[in-house]
Amino acid sequence: MDSLKCASCGKELCKGLWRENPIFFQVLGMCPTLAVTTKALFGFSMGMATTFVLISSSLVISCIRKLIPPQVRIATFTVIIATFVTCADYFLKANFYTISKELGPYVPLIVVNCIILGRQEAFVSKHGVAKSLLDALGMGIGFSAVLVLLGSIRELFGFGTIFYYKILGEGFENWVIMALPAGAFITLGFLVGLFNWINIRLRQRRNSA
Amino acid sequence: MINLTLIFIAAAITHNFVLTYFLGICPFIGVSKRIEQAVGMGLATTFVMTLAACVTWVIYHFILIRFGLPFLQYVSFIIVIASLVQIVEMFIRKTSPALYRALGIYLPLITTNCAILGLVLFMVLREYTFLEGVVFGVGAGCGFTLALVIMAGIREELECCDIPKPLQGAGITLIIAGILALSFMGFGGLISR
Numbered sequence: 001m002d003s004l005k006c007a008s009c010g011k012e013l014c015k016g017l018w019r020e021n022p023i024f025f026q027v028l029g030m031c032p033t034l035a036v037t038t039k040a041l042f043g044f045s046m047g048m049a050t051t052f053v054l055i056s057s058s059l060v061i062s063c064i065r066k067l068i069p070p071q072v073r074i075a076t077f078t079v080i081i082a083t084f085v086t087c088a089d090y091f092l093k094a095n096f097y098t099i100s101k102e103l104g105p106y107v108p109l110i111v112v113n114c115i116i117l118g119r120q121e122a123f124v125s126k127h128g129v130a131k132s133l134l135d136a137l138g139m140g141i142g143f144s145a146v147l148v149l150l151g152s153i154r155e156l157f158g159f160g161t162i163f164y165y166k167i168l169g170e171g172f173e174n175w176v177i178m179a180l181p182a183g184a185f186i187t188l189g190f191l192v193g194l195f196n197w198i199n200i201r202l203r204q205r206r207n208s209a
Numbered sequence: 210m211i212n213l214t215l216i217f218i219a220a221a222i223t224h225n226f227v228l229t230y231f232l233g234i235c236p237f238i239g240v241s242k243r244i245e246q247a248v249g250m251g252l253a254t255t256f257v258m259t260l261a262a263c264v265t266w267v268i269y270h271f272i273l274i275r276f277g278l279p280f281l282q283y284v285s286f287i288i289v290i291a292s293l294v295q296i297v298e299m300f301i302r303k304t305s306p307a308l309y310r311a312l313g314i315y316l317p318l319i320t321t322n323c324a325i326l327g328l329v330l331f332m333v334l335r336e337y338t339f340l341e342g343v344v345f346g347v348g349a350g351c352g353f354t355l356a357l358v359i360m361a362g363i364r365e366e367l368e369c370c371d372i373p374k375p376l377q378g379a380g381i382t383l384i385i386a387g388i389l390a391l392s393f394m395g396f397g398g399l400i401s402r
Binding site for chain 1: 373
């Protein structure tokens with residue numbers, strides 16, 4: 001029984017990483033994904049802030065989900081999320097001022113990030129505390145991983161660095177378009193394509209085996 | 210007057226909300242399959258954006274600043290937007306059933322549209338006056354509608370194209386959005402600031 005329980009918990013945690021990845025599979029939360037990933041570090045900070053909000057609001061909502069009247073649940077969720085976003089924003093402003101300045105209005109915009117509201121509506125409001133926390137953690141890590149990946153690719157080609165560490169040599173001419181909005185759209189488009197391609201190949205291999 | 214025109218052009222074209230600030234990407238990808246749908250969604254969003262700009266400006270300056278409560282701004286803004294959308298929905302349903310049928314399904318979606326909250330946050334951040342805020346709201350709404358309609362037009366044509374399977378859906382839409390963003394960069398010289 002215990003091993004069965006562990007397996008299902010592992011499944012809740014892992015599904016956010018690949019199979020139901022919030023960005024690639026569900027195509028949610030596009031706005032911060034595209035906007036803050038000019039550098040890998042900004043993507044990482046955004047991912048951490050979103051994960052914090054996701055985990056803490058899942059914790060609170062899964063505890064009080066039976067008390068919330070269903071008619072006003074969306075409004076309640078939004079207010080709870082907005083409270084934690086305010087915490088995250090003030091924390092960043094106090095401790096990491098330069099990063100907070102770079103992220104600008106995209107930190108408060110976590111409030112309307114569809115991933116968070118979507119998870120509360122689709123998962124947390126139907127499951128208990130432990131499962132909800134695992135689900136939130138998995139989704140948060142999956143989201144952050146894509147942000148760091150996208151940020152690294154754009155920073156590598158746009159500035160020749162990753163996390164400010166020089167990768168490409170002196171002769172590299174910065175590929176300006178990668179640091180601009182157009183680069184974000186095109187890179188993410190191809191990443192989504194790559195994700196689907198790998199999934200199609202995996203399915204074919206499973207079917208032929 | 211020149212200042213207001215500049216704000217309008219910047220919000221609608223050179224600093225288009227969708228293509229440079231990435232605000233409102235979800236409806237941009239989700240509701241851009243038919244031109245009529247895109248027009249309906251765009252008009253409803255413009256309407257709510259303008260209203261939201263008016264109401265939040267008043268609340269921010271006369272309540273939050275006066276009583277020293279700026280830390281409540283995110284919570285209060287999102288409540289204002291959500292209730293505004295609800296009121297607009299009820300009002301339109303009562304007064305104009307035809308318009309309600311046209312816009313009805315899009316209205317609830319607007320609450321979670323990050324373009325509205327983004328607009329309000331930018332307005333507060335840039336310390337616009339009331340009139341500037343309203344013009345900014347109209348401009349941003351027009352820009353959103355423009356981007357959405359262009360995208361819908363392209364996607365209607367795309368249906369006849371042979372797209373590689375992994376890129377179908379979100380992938381190709383994002384790549385097209387990238388190319389659109391590139392072409393909108395061409396407007397960049399219109400205003401220098």
